[in-house]
Amino acid sequence: MDLNFSVLLRFQDALLLGLWMTIKLTLICMVLGCTLGFLVGLARTSRNVFVRGLSSVYVEFFRGTPVLIQLFWIFFCLPLLLGVELSNLTSGVIALTLYMGAITSETFRASLKSVGPEQLDACVALGLPKRVQVTSVVLPQAVLRAIPTLLSNCVSLFKESALVSAVGMADLMFVGQNISNNTARPVEALTIVALIYFAIAFPLTRAVSIIEARILKKLAI
């Protein structure tokens, strides 16, 4: 068969709009999801059994089911349960934020754990009050250690966001599939879409490795 990528040129604007939707979704859910994940990560270390139990159920459930079904559930079931219409964007943001919250909470939890007991001994020996131990010693180290994994989580979020095309949101993947259907040129359209995703995600994963090496070197003790 003959490939002709030039047919895609007239869809440049549509692709850019789709890409913008993908990036917008990713950025919004990144901020909301990281915040949620941080709070849930703390909640999972809580002494209150109820808080701990509830946050564990949330995390395990969202990590234990396909993101696609989470998305379907929120698109089709949540409006029925709440009795209100939710816009596509709202549903997409809710679904991906909950996904991101679940995976980043694990990142925060692991990084909180990685601050060793001897650091707390040092705090006690220096007479630091509990509040200062948390704000000046534990949290800064935990957040620093979390950064590389959080960035990986963001790349995952960027990739998972392509699922919203399955519920009809006009993101990059959705636009690509539309072009493929309209032009009957799936190879060109889908390949370009894949390349765009790759062109963004690949440099990010490289950056993660570099940042990780730098942080590990800095925190080595």
Place this chain on the structure above:
Amino acid sequence: MTMPFSPPLVRMQNLHKSYGPEIQVLKGLDIEMKPGERVVVIGPSGGGKSTLLRVMMGLEKIDSGSITFGGKPYISSEGVGRKTVIDTEVRRSIGMVFQHYTLFPHLNVVQNLILAPCKVRGERKAEATERAIALLSRFGLGAKAKAFPAQLSGGQKQRVAIARALMLDPKLMLFDEVTSALDPELVAEVEQVILQLANQNMPMMIVTHDMWFARNIASRVIFCAGGVVVEDGPPEQVLGSPKEERTKDFIERVFHIRQ
């Protein structure tokens, strides 16, 4: 020389500590420490030396017994498995340095030093920094003020850790095997700093495996084994001509001498 009655700096009475029902680490320790004394605690591994220091720092619960510091009640226990009451005000007059440095890796050297003075005593940052720099240059670390712990050698890290503890003007310093993790060529620089403190009459309690250092710095040596004090006296006696069989045995083995 007249010896006026001076109250003990530290008085430990009948300290008991166990990890679970099986492992008793401290079995009724009674130790009194006078102001200006430099006590070196030696003994076999698992004999309770490090636990003793950690208890004094208020890092471990105790099962029973009490500690007073400078005449004031400091630590006491309400019974086995119950709360250990620690006076945190008193605890602030004690400083401790650990085997593995425990510097805060995300803070640079000066930030490590001024964290506690600023946050605990509310000292102004500029003043604390000035004191920190002065202390660092005294320990030959003036050039490292802005360095991060990961950029320092083990010996430098340990000297920073000592400086950090001194920033709070402690009345007693605890050193828990502070040279054990160091490469041999870095041991001297750390011991030098501790000797400097000794010359200024800083009371200290040291746990070490380095018998030559012990002999150099101690004004008193305690041999601790099986959770009790086996022998207690001036260094030349405990290290030179111990009376107890167990002490003799230990000293012989660490010095590899057969008499």
Place this chain on the structure above:
Amino acid sequence: MNYSFDFQSIAYAPLMKGLLVTLELTIAANAIGLTFGFLLALLIMSRIAIIRLPAMLFVEFFRCTPAIVQIVWFFYCVPMLFNVFLGSLTMGILALGLNLMAFNAEAYRASIQAVPREQIDAGIALGLNPFQRVLYIVLPSAFRASIPVLLTNGIVIFQQSALVAIVAVQDLMYQGKTLATETYRPIETFTIVALIYFAVSFPVTQIVGYLERRRQLLVS
């Protein structure tokens, strides 16, 4: 809320049929991923650039693009590009298998390269030849180290397999979607489907957690 739940009217038989397809996809994709993933790991560690670079590009491409894009691409483009027409289940297995291959290759590589240098030095000191060093020292410890990651990847593929529903493979997700539209009972259907996925994933993630904790104890 004025939705009345009705879990009775859900037809469970199609869901079970779908689950079997999902498990079939998962197991077959894992068989591909575990074996060819290892071979791919050897390629990406090759010293010969002409072997290493294409292999690395393959791995990075699968790791840096959405799985849904890969699957849709595979279903639409492979038949057109290569003129091969396979059953949709086979296509699903291949698409998922290729994806898992890339992730597993990376897991194998990481654990092989994490074998401490001293271990290999000890092998040299004991007079083992290079082949013996790999066979008796590197691989056993690398395999053990990679098990938790391989299991995690395997369960991720189980979850990702739901994507083939989009290209009409009749897996659990597909059956759920059909049932939800036929019965107008999306809440019950999607909840049950989610619970079925969870019931399979959760025990495996618990096992992974246990293995990792045990490994950490052994290492320290």
